[in-house]
Structure formats: structure tokens, C-alpha cells
Amino acid sequence: MxxxxxxxxxxxxxxxxxxxxxxxxxxxxxxxxxxxxxxxxxxxxxxxxxxxxxxxxxxxxxxxxxxxxxxxxxxxxxxxxxxxxxxxxxxxxxxxxxxxxxxPVYRLIGGEVRDKVRVYLGVYTAPDPAEALDFMMARNAEYGLTAFKLSPYRIDFHAERWGEVVRTSADYFRRLREIAPAHFDFAFDAHAKIYEPWQAIQLGNALAPYDPLFFEEPVRPEHLPAWGEIKSRLTCPLATGESLYSRYEFLNLFNARGCDIAQPDICVVGGLLEMRKIAAIAEAHFVVIAPHNPMGPLATAVNLHFSAATPNFKILEYRLPLKAPYVKDPYLPEDGYLRLRPDRPGWGVEIDEDVLRQDGYIHWERKLLPKPDGAWGYP
Incomplete structure (x- = not known):
């Protein structure tokens, strides 16, 4: 061939x-x-x-x-x-x-170590706890989802006093815990928007009493010793990795004791082969893997096979493929999990080439606003 x-x-x-x-x-x-x-x-x-x-x-x-x-x-x-x-x-x-x-691909990389893969869904459109819960309960009713990820920021942290940012974030999570089902998991993604490590520690520890699934990427990834400091002073799980590329960068992160949960992206690090090597190094450091996956339904299929065969896998980020017709039969959650398709070879999905022949390009970029003083600063 x-x-x-x-x-x-x-x-x-x-x-x-x-x-x-x-x-x-x-x-x-x-x-x-x-x-x-x-x-x-x-x-x-x-x-x-x-x-x-x-x-x-x-x-x-x-x-x-x-x-x-x-x-x-x-x-x-x-x-x-x-x-x-x-x-x-x-x-x-x-x-x-x-x-x-x-x-199926997972049979070529050692076979499945689990029968299904738990997923979590991002919730970024409802600022009010009751509105957020309405959104989550609807997804729970339809797909059985019980894990969700939100932004920790409730006010503009550039324009407001930092103490108010921390207070409003903690109040939000406290209220969400009070009204949500006890078995729901909530993670918080800070999107690397914090520059000073002490602020990351303060915000993470304000969320910690309400038991977050993890606190994700509060600062940028370049200076790994800062991650070791943050993790050593946090009282909740720290997650990062979407901005790191290779097994070597992840090894440096683990040597710095910089995270509890690693989040490599199978569309970033070089593919499934490199992802498996990163997972093996993480396993040797007692670190679990929660793949970063804000991508489309084909990437989700790839991630599913990786997750099914990875012993130290924890949970998979997931986007509902409601407007991605190039995959005819995407993996959809059942009871909060994606199930394997052992009778389907390869990734187990069918691609619609007729859809792909229509150029679907749409411009997208990060939505960043300058600070009150006019500087872009960090990130």
C-alpha cells in the first residue's frame, strides 16, 4: 500500500x-x-x-x-x-x-481499557447561575451530561479591583453548588488571562471550597517554575497543557510538578502517536490526562480512541456537533459518555465529502479587549 x-x-x-x-x-x-x-x-x-x-x-x-x-x-x-x-x-x-x-484504531494501540469515555461540555453564555443551570439541565436531560466547564470571571478583571473579581467568582460557584444536583462536576477555565501567579493562586483557592473538577490554565505556559509554585499552593486540582506541543515540554512541566491534570491536544502535539507518548510520561508522574478538545466531531472521534486505550485518562472536553455536517454520524453522549463503535473500522465515523467540497471558511480570532489604560498587555 x-x-x-x-x-x-x-x-x-x-x-x-x-x-x-x-x-x-x-x-x-x-x-x-x-x-x-x-x-x-x-x-x-x-x-x-x-x-x-x-x-x-x-x-x-x-x-x-x-x-x-x-x-x-x-x-x-x-x-x-x-x-x-x-x-x-x-x-x-x-x-x-x-x-x-x-x-477500530483503539484496537491497534493496545485495545480499550474502558467501555465508554466520560465527557464534559463548556458553558460560556449564561452569566447567571440559574440560567447556567437551565442550560446544563437541558443537556443533562438530552445527553445525560453531568460535567461542565465555565469561565471563573463574573466581572471585567481589568476594570475592577482584583479582590472583587475573586469574591464574585467564589460567590458564583457557591451559588451554583447550592442549586445544582450534587453529582454534577464543574471545572473553571481561566484561559491564561492572569499574569501574576499570586492572583492565580488566590482565585483558585477561592473556588476550591466548592470542589471544582479542576482549575484550568490560569497563566501562560512559558515559565514552568511558576506552575510548580501555583500548584504547590493551590487546594484544588490544577490543569494545563493545551498550549504545550511535545513530550519534551510536558516532561518539563511534570518535572516542575506543575499540574495535577495534563491537557494535551491531539490536534496540536503532532497526533495520536505523540499523544500516547505524553500520556505514558504523565502516567509515570502520577498525572492524569484530560484532553483539550474544543474541536469538531472528527477530532472528537480521534480523541475517543485515544481516551479508550489510555489508562490514566480522566475526562474528555466535548463540543456538541450541532452545526458540523461534514461528519455524517458524530459521536453523541449517552448518559454523559461516548460509547465505542467496535464494529466500525478506523475512527468509526463517515465523512461527507460533498459538504467538504463547499468552502466553509469563516474567520475566527480570540476576542481580546485592551485594558483601561489602552495597553493590550497579557495575555
Whole structure:
């Protein structure tokens, strides 16, 4: 079997662009993968075409060999854009390999260690606890979801006194705990918007009495010793990893004792192969994995197979694929879990190429506002 062609498509999932990749073979098997959309998304097809020249004519089942070849062909360590391209290529190779033997991907990486994968859903549109709970209860009724992630910020933390930011965040979580079912889990994502570690510690500890599932990425990832300091002074689980790229960066994070929960992104770090290596290093440090996955339904399928076969997996981030028609049969939660499809080879989903042929590009970027003094500052 040989690789004959790479095709990339600009799709969309509601208001977010998605870069979907297909690799074709001379035996008629096509593998599918998804890039992380860091932006500029229009650059990714050109990057993918460049790397395709390194793997054209190769056997797609030699995944470790091909990914090593791609990594060695780049003179400097990979950054966001080309690792996003590597990730999609890796996904395609695993999909092809599993389809070639008629098995789901998780059977090729050691088999499932669990029968189903728990997921959590983001809630970012309801500032009032009662409104947020209404949203969550509706998703619980339809999909059985019992885990959710929210923003901790209830007021503009640039414009208001920091003590008020902390107080309002704690009051919000306290009220949510009072009115929500006792078995619901709540995580809080600070989106790396805090610059000073002491503020991250103060905010995390204000949330801690109400038992958060985790407190995610309060500061930027560049200075790992700061993460060790934050974790040592927090009284709730600290999660991070979506902005880290390789097993080497995660090893440095674990050596700094910088998190309780690691959140690598399978569309960022280079794909399933690299994700497995990161998980193994985390396991040796008694760290669990909660994959970062704000992506589309194809990326969710890839994450499901990783999660099913990973012993130290904890929970998977999930987006409802309500406006992503390029996947015909997405994985949907049942009782708060995604269930495996053992009778479906590869990733277990069917791609609608007719939808993908329609350019679905939509411009998206982070919504950041300057501070009251006019500076952008951090992040």
C-alpha cells in the first residue's frame, strides 16, 4: 500500500473554521484527520502540501517511521502551525492502518481499557447561575451530561479591583453548588488571562471550597517554575497543557510538578502517536490526562480512541456537533459518555465529502479587549 494523494478542506463547525485532511492510497483506502485551527487557517493547506512531498509514495502503515521522517525534515523544533499539520497527517495514517485490517484504531494501540469515555461540555453564555443551570439541565436531560466547564470571571478583571473579581467568582460557584444536583462536576477555565501567579493562586483557592473538577490554565505556559509554585499552593486540582506541543515540554512541566491534570491536544502535539507518548510520561508522574478538545466531531472521534486505550485518562472536553455536517454520524453522549463503535473500522465515523467540497471558511480570532489604560498587555 502506498500514499498517492493528500487533500485538505476548509470546513466549519458553527462559528469556528475547521481544517480537515484526507490521505488517499493506491488500494482505495482513505484516512481522515483534523488540524488545530490556531490561525492563520488558510496557511495550513500550503503547509500540508509541503509535507506531503515527504511522505508521497510511502507505506502509510509505517506511522512511527513517517512521523519521525517529517520531524527530522524540519530543521527546528515544531511550532503551532506545522505540528497542527503533523497531527492531521498522523490521524490519517492511523485511520488508514485500522481500516486496512478492519479494526477500530483503539484496537491497534493496545485495545480499550474502558467501555465508554466520560465527557464534559463548556458553558460560556449564561452569566447567571440559574440560567447556567437551565442550560446544563437541558443537556443533562438530552445527553445525560453531568460535567461542565465555565469561565471563573463574573466581572471585567481589568476594570475592577482584583479582590472583587475573586469574591464574585467564589460567590458564583457557591451559588451554583447550592442549586445544582450534587453529582454534577464543574471545572473553571481561566484561559491564561492572569499574569501574576499570586492572583492565580488566590482565585483558585477561592473556588476550591466548592470542589471544582479542576482549575484550568490560569497563566501562560512559558515559565514552568511558576506552575510548580501555583500548584504547590493551590487546594484544588490544577490543569494545563493545551498550549504545550511535545513530550519534551510536558516532561518539563511534570518535572516542575506543575499540574495535577495534563491537557494535551491531539490536534496540536503532532497526533495520536505523540499523544500516547505524553500520556505514558504523565502516567509515570502520577498525572492524569484530560484532553483539550474544543474541536469538531472528527477530532472528537480521534480523541475517543485515544481516551479508550489510555489508562490514566480522566475526562474528555466535548463540543456538541450541532452545526458540523461534514461528519455524517458524530459521536453523541449517552448518559454523559461516548460509547465505542467496535464494529466500525478506523475512527468509526463517515465523512461527507460533498459538504467538504463547499468552502466553509469563516474567520475566527480570540476576542481580546485592551485594558483601561489602552495597553493590550497579557495575555
Amino acid at each position: 502506498r500514499i498517492t494523494r493528500l487533500r485538505s478542506f476548509m470546513a466549519r463547525d458553527d462559528v469556528r473554521p475547521r481544517v480537515i485532511v484526507a490521505i488517499d492510497t493506491d488500494e482505495g483506502i482513505t484516512g481522515w484527520g483534523e488540524c488545530y485551527n490556531h490561525g492563520p487557517d488558510r496557511a495550513l493547506p500550503a503547509i500540508l502540501d509541503y509535507f506531503f512531498e515527504q511522505i508521497k509514495g510511502e507505506d502509510p502503515r509505517r506511522i512511527e517511521f513517517l512521523m519521525l521522517k517529517l520531524q527530522q525534515q524540519t530543521r527546528f523544533p515544531g511550532g503551532a502551525m506545522h505540528l497542527a499539520a503533523f497531527s492531521a497527517i498522523d490521524h490519517c495514517l492511523w485511520d488508514i492502518s485500522a481500516k486496512a485490517v478492519g479494526l
